Amino acid sequence: MNRSLPVLEGRTAIVTGAGSGIGRGLARSLAAAGCRVIVAVRRQSTGEETAALIGAEGGISLVVQCDVTQEGDVVRAVEQGVRQFGGLDIVVHNANAADSAHPLALEAVTAENFRTQSRVTWDGAFWLARASLPYLKKSAAGRFILLGSAFGLHGASFNPVYASLKGGYRGLSKALAREWGKYGITVNAIQPAAATEPTEIFFNQFPEVRDAYMKNFPMGRMGRPREDIGGAVVALCSDDCGFITAQSIQVDGGLYTAM
């Protein structure tokens, strides 16, 4: 690799849910690595904030209002980015429904609970896969990354819908990796454990839960969205990792060791 250039120089990435939390961290990290980033957000204002942070570091981005539950929005976001930047190399589907972290017993889940979340995660992934495929095929280093969760691996007694949908990503990423390998496109799922604003709010309400949870991390802390999770995504998108596909990768400081 030529270390004199940023590792992803000249590539274009789209990141959904890039207006806050992990998504913002990923967008900033990819931009810092040389990507032109399509900041896909439901609310334009949050995207502008992310774009300002990227711009302050000399990065290039395009904010596109995009409700990932809507096929038309996703197609438009991809097409707009391709028109602006000339192609698409990296797709990162990070968006989650706003209520995805709300505790709910399995027996209390309603169809509305499920669909509110599945429209963002599953439908978003589906529309993104279809809209981006023609461009990823043309890329010399196509990458499709789903932001999963360790919950999808081990289940979650207080959040079964989220766990189930993220579990579905494992199946989807492996199937798509097999389907798209012939195009040179890698497909992986990242399972992050990162401290975000909702996490902090939750832990501030339940400090004893935080204390117990932190003991599970061999590294003694949760991940940082940009440095830890973003760093892993940048690495996965680099040429060095072009032979890694169909994997569910834990980026969690050693939280989950049961693979």
Add this chain to the structure above:
Amino acid sequence: MSAEVCIVAGAGSAETTTLAGPLAATGYAVALVSDQPTDLHSEENITSVPCKFDTRAGVDLAFDQAVARCGAPQLLVLSMIPASLMRPGDIDEVPGELWTETLQAAALGTLYALQACHRLLRGTGGTIVLVGPALSLVGASGLSTLSTLLEAQRALAKSAARQWGRLGIRVHWIAPGCAGNYGELNAASIPVGPELGPPPPALGRVPGNTDIAPLIAFLGSSGASALTGSTLVADGGNWMVP
């Protein structure tokens, strides 16, 4: 002494109902709750109850009918896989409604069935076994929709196991091999095992329902009381998933 009762919920395809007979052969009185036309009505120890699995109330009603006819269950088996998801097609060829409607209806149907299981077992404990082809553990080209559903069901089973364990409810996932068990998948390209030796599976054959039913019965027995949340790959030794 009356036989123990097993409710088999089979939805979406004919293959999902085929465990009912072998489970009855292990000694269970079986109630088959299904949206499939079935020719099992006349078999001894199998009672059929129709159910569309499209609303929670409808599933609850069907399960209640099963209990009324057979008695309270100790074992519930869920096999819920739409036939349309087993027909291979690359993701850019998948009709939008197959993803946004069929897939999600199947996931919701599984959720409703699990909720009905909880309602029946919360006072007594018991065992729930979800069943789906092993392909999702390794992925299969052209089956992205099915792979998504199966892994979602498997994660849901683990969440149920975590949440309901203290009620004495144990929940498992069994993944049979595809060949011979899921005819709808005959047209699909199912990846074979990764090693260079004799062709998998290691046992020389893919276990069928007559092998799977005793395994399910074991999970429902006191001998399996230490297990919950497990994934058992019953494919005769193919990928040997960790």
